[in-house]
Amino acid sequence: MVSDTTLEGLALATGPLGENDRLLTLLSQDEGLTRLAVPGARRPRSSLAAAVPLAHLRLQVVGRRGLRRVKQLQVLHNYSALAQRLEPLAAAQGLAELCLRLVPEQAPAPEILADLLLQLGRLEELVRERGERREALAIAVQGSVHLLALGGYALPLQSCCRTGAPLEPPLGDRQWHCSLLPGEGLALGALAGARLVLWSSELALLQRLPRPGLPLRPGGELMGPEPVWLHLLELIEAWSGDHLGRSPRAFRLLRSGSASMPPSSPPLR
Template identity: 35%
Template sequence: MNRTYKATGINLKSVPLGEADRLVTILTKEHGLLRAVAPGARKSKSQLGGRVQLFVVNELLLHQGRSLPKITQAHTVKSHSRLSTDLGKLAAGQYLGELVMAIALSEQPQEQLFSLLAEHLHRLEMGVRPLLALLVHGIYHLLAEAGVAPQVHACCVTGEPLIPQWSHPNWRAGFSFVAGGTFSLEAVRPPETVPLRLRPVRLSAPQLAGLQHLAAAELPTELTAGGDALTGIWPSIERLLRVYAEYHLDTSIRSATLIDSYMQPSLDTLPSEGSVIADRATT
């Protein structure tokens, strides 16, 4: 890498450094995840001050220092300003940013990951669907890009397709964090024969259907505008994917606590593996 180079990046984290600088964590198309110093960014008249805020997309000119690159120029392409004015959207954006920091590689191009994050930040900012639906859609896409998305269309024990049984309100499918996805409860009965690692979280038909649609580019309208029976699935799916992501990425998503606070009092306690995730449509 040349000592002076260009990059297009999305700011994921910004913390004070020294008396007047900021240390910014940036996802770039060209060089992956990097940390760079923004000299004097905390000074009131600094031209970099607004350009190092969360989720701002910049065209950057960087100079490689002894340990960290320094931002010498920054031209803002998009600010995502609406995210910072809404607590829920801000928390959801930080949530996705934390996932990206756990997934992204350094010193390697990350164009697809960059594009995915940019798209889902835009969707959050525009807010045309329920917040949690937008968030879990982004979570799943990021996990898929990392190659660790859960299997949701087939039983991970038998390989047979799993089809939600909408006509049976008490029907459930299993989900194991360790096994990596969904499975048929009938495939591992009687219960005493179920391996410990497969003892399930149980999913209702609407929850399984919601999970199965997350791989699509767009969520179907009936899952995001169909009334409480369907839109009520998203809090439980977020919690499910949270535990799954933390397990498989070996990280803790701190921003998830902000989502919990934002959604209270509607959110229940985070379920552990082996518990039942209650669907409001059937309880």
């Protein structure tokens, strides 16, 4: 007789399976990415219909080989409130997509799950408090910086990828730049062939993001205007596209929802 297993994690994605079943991709602390069959979940009155994306679930799973089946589920938390606003929802979906590319199947991912839940909680609080759109951008960028580092694809923020010289942006110096080079990293100067070029203030802000909290001014206001956060999101998309094969599609929606444009890059030389 096959014994049941208990799994706790966040539903990242779902899809149809057969006529009434659902295929669930779960991010759990113990198993990383796990794909499970949820019998009858597409029936409206099913007790398993709550297996939907961005739901934190505790599952009773049966089976040992092949596609295991969900027998029972308990909803620990549903982040459905994020759907009330486009920006927090797109940020959350983009972070979930990033995890789908970063996390291997059947490999423990405790830190990634914990950080993703932290970012979703911040986005949920943003919806409740009707915070600014740029805060959703900031959470998307900082969450991506954290997840990429935990997944082994950290942005190299401290030294030039070509010379090894330290990247020490002098604040207020409009002549200082660094370039994101495809497949390499950040290099000093505004270089030809760069994916994008950062001003000194943009890199200084980016270098703060591996810390736990968002970068705030002494009065508690978020640092950086919206166009800067849009530019940093573009960098995240470029880096993840180069190293993971594809950037999160939801980030394009997050970016396109703004009337603001990223600041003009300095001329290449």
